[in-house]
Amino acid sequence: MRRIVSEVPGPRPRELLARRRCLVPAGVGAALPAFAEAADGGVLVDVDGNSFIDFGRGIAVTTVGDSAPSVTERATAQLRRSTHTCFLVNPLESYLDVRQRLNELAPVPSEKRTGLVNFGTEVPSRFVRASLSSTTPFKEATNLAHHEPHREEQALQAGLRALRLDVHRAPMAHPYCWPMGPTSCAEEPADLLTNLLDRQVGGENVAAVLMGPI
Template sequence: MSGASRLVGGPELPQVRRVVSEIPGPRSRELLARQRTLVPAGLRAALPVFVEAVGGGVIVDADGNSFIDFGSGIAVTTVGNSAAAVTERAAAQLHRFTHTCFLVNPYESYLDVCEKLNELAPVPGEKRTILVNSGAEAVENAVKIARAATGRPGIVVFDHAFHGRTLLTMSLTAKNKPYKQGFGPFAPEVHRAPMAYPYRWPTGPENCAEEAAQALADLLDRQVGAENAAAVLVEPIQGEGGIVVPAPGFLSKVATICRARGILLIVDEIQAGIARTGRMFACEHEGVQPDLITTAKGLAGGLPLGAVTGRAELMDAVPTGGLGGTYSGNPVACEAALGVFEEIETHDLMERAREIGDTMLEHLGVLGDTHPVIGDVRGRGAMVAIELVEPDGERFPAPDLTARVARRCHENGLLVLTAGSYGNVLRFLPPLSISDDLLEEGLSILGEAITKESASAA
């Protein structure tokens, strides 16, 4: 499409699935050929079509194909792509000024976002927030704050975790390929505990929470030394790890273990936070109150923004000049974030997330009952996954089948994402603006893809 005929995105976009070419189509293939001459091979798209417009629950590509969106840019456009309150606020700010650097000349919208996060975050007592550019940067700063406040170096993370692609966050991330292979050496004083992963816990899900908590306590007491640990860092639901919902009670046990040893608890809500799971923060489902909490992705509706919110005395432990960055808390992104909060409140999007989750889990549960390759169905709100395994009852991961199912979904106009330490999880992160009709149509396409691909593999 030429620049003069570009589609209008946002909620005005026709909410229909439409496949009019092979995937990718001729125009996308032209652009992919151009990409190969301009962009490193290390950057690869899950669905290699070039986008013209996005809105509601669809993505329209350069060839006129319209895909049902079960990805939300990896949980970023939670309130919908180009949602009205987000675009209107951001556009108005663009006309006022684009940048001053908060470290040079502060502006009120930065304070407004911090005030909102301080109000909403389930951190006990008086709170402070800093704004940054990304999720990885939020995690880096949370670790800095924890170390400054405690005077301790050690950080404990979990199996299957993903925290980012910078040096420190790569060190915190569990999966080697593609995130860590060849990029070492990594940051020191990072220790890893087993995750309470119910489907894959060796002695069964009924023992998962207690045994995983005991393993964490043993790691802290016998290997790390509690007096050397600044913080335990945990995702309340592991996103890239495969939408792993920890066994019930595990997160509260982690919080108790930390409190008993004077260790800070950092909850990484970068993928699960900001209404994605039906609560503003996923740790609220378990009644957990962390010392520090990180957010990004869904925070600014598609603009780069991350945050660390924490107990005031911890946040204030960092000396003047120890926090900040040139672009951190950009004023346009701040206005977009205020638009996100407005969209959530105006349209009761946390309730919408719960409705989406109920629909998906019901459909996928029925699908799982009839397809032995679906080993597990799990999730909360609009953060749902299925884990695909070989149909032999041994729970052996089936990454090749997963890739084929994803490809068939893409060819039929449904964007899905793969995930998991074993590459055998299909994760679903639809925007909360998706219609019921598109949601159900997407689930039907998924079911047909699983049926056909599992039959062809038999």
């Protein structure tokens, strides 16, 4: 339930905002100038005791509500067993369980594989890496933000060049943004994609196609 007992931001958040200005870069923003003390379901309580209906915090984490019992119970049980989560060091069976469930939920009848990443920017980079992994050994996280040498430096450099030169982009069909209007936003982008794949890239040279439906 929404309950306001002080101005927003109140005395304690103002102190924390002043501290934030000394510790955090200005480019790291926040939508609400109220520091969270606790949250339950869809209600957020700040450090001054104000209660807000939460419409936004889940966008960067989960959408099941704060302190959801099923989530906190499973997380607590896992933390008691192990806090190491890097699948690249040693695999975990629970990691496979999550992927299996996601594959079952995906509305695609054919065989599926699922990748888990930390943030949205990592998705296309990991996707490109996966599409080239059969021929090119390399490691990267976000669009070549960093890379590390591997045994075959020549192959690595070839892979990095391929990432820069052999990734082609096609316009996404969007009914609200398509220049010719919503009635053309399906057929025209499809024609452009077909032309890109068949005439510019060549079908035999296409490793994969990445689309981001919302």
